[in-house]
Amino acid sequence: QSALTQPRSVSGSPGQSVTISCTGTSSDVGGYNYVSWYQQHPGKAPKLMVYDVSKRPSGVPDRFSGSKSGNTASLTISGLQAEDEADYYCCSYAGSYTLEVFGGGTKLTVL
Amino acid sequence: QVQLQESGPGLVKPSQTLSLTCTVSGGSISSDDYYWSWIRQPPGKGLEWIGYIYYSGSTYYNPSLESRVTISVGTSKNQFSLRLSSVTAADTAVYFCARRKGYSSSWFDPWGQGTLVTISS
Numbered sequence: 001q002s003a004l005t006q007p008r009s010v011s012g013s014p015g016q017s018v019t020i021s022c023t024g025t026s027s028d029v030g031g032y033n034y035v036s037w038y039q040q041h042p043g044k045a046p047k048l049m050v051y052d053v054s055k056r057p058s059g060v061p062d063r064f065s066g067s068k069s070g071n072t073a074s075l076t077i078s079g080l081q082a083e084d085e086a087d088y089y090c091c092s093y094a095g096s097y098t099l100e101v102f103g104g105g106t107k108l109t110v111l
Numbered sequence: 112q113v114q115l116q117e118s119g120p121g122l123v124k125p126s127q128t129l130s131l132t133c134t135v136s137g138g139s140i141s142s143d144d145y146y147w148s149w150i151r152q153p154p155g156k157g158l159e160w161i162g163y164i165y166y167s168g169s170t171y172y173n174p175s176l177e178s179r180v181t182i183s184v185g186t187s188k189n190q191f192s193l194r195l196s197s198v199t200a201a202d203t204a205v206y207f208c209a210r211r212k213g214y215s216s217s218w219f220d221p222w223g224q225g226t227l228v229t230i231s232s
Contacts, residue, residue: 032217034216034217036217036218036219038158038219044224045207045221045222045223045224045225046158046207046219046222047220047222048218048219048220048221051212051216051217051218051220052216052217052218057218057220089157089158091158091160091219093217097174098173098174099160099171099173100160100173101160102150102157102158102159102160103157104157105157105158
């Protein structure tokens with residue numbers, strides 16, 4: 001069982017928006033502003049999409065945005081495109097003992 | 112830009128030790144701003160953080176794997192390595208190395224392409 005809880009799947013039509021949630025505890029997501037999100041296409045390495053809850057690396061489209069409320073972080077993808085179809089994983093820093101925890105992953109299907 | 116590349120055997124027998132190396136190019140592993148990480152992904156499953164190392168040799172491990180994991184750094188070769196002992200079929204996974212930002216921020220980027228390690232006799 002993964003430490004952070006994500007929905008197994010979400011879907012949306014091109015042009016629409018979808019939000020993927022990532023629920024943890026006050027010891028990880030709720031305790032630090034160190035949530036990151038990764039996109040993974042089949043057979044490829046994960047790619048950093050959002051870090052420190054809401055910051056975007058250079059080169060990542062502004063269609064991708066992150067936020068957090070309490071123990072739940074969210075990744076919102078607006079203006080869905082076919083190439084957004086992938087698995088998405090959240091990750092949170094979880095303190096000096098557990099250190100890093102990932103979510104179980106969410107499969108995004110673009111209809 | 113910084114690139115990472117994993118290398119090592121693709122098949123390991125049960126009870127033996129899995130050994131992988133990550134070679135860093137385009138940047139120095141001795142940077143004081145980063146940790147060097149191992150993350151794995153069993154087939155069809157999610158990501159699991161294994162541990163990371165600072166260039167000074169300080170290590171940080173997933174508590175669930177700590178008794179079997181050793182991560183070491185070879186600054187002269189710009190490499191770091193993973194050893195996982197007493198492996199079982201449950202350790203079959205794609206193993207990724209990645210750079211982890213340290214201090215006042217937290218993210219893994221870039222990642223190596225990953226290498227599949229199968230545990231089987």
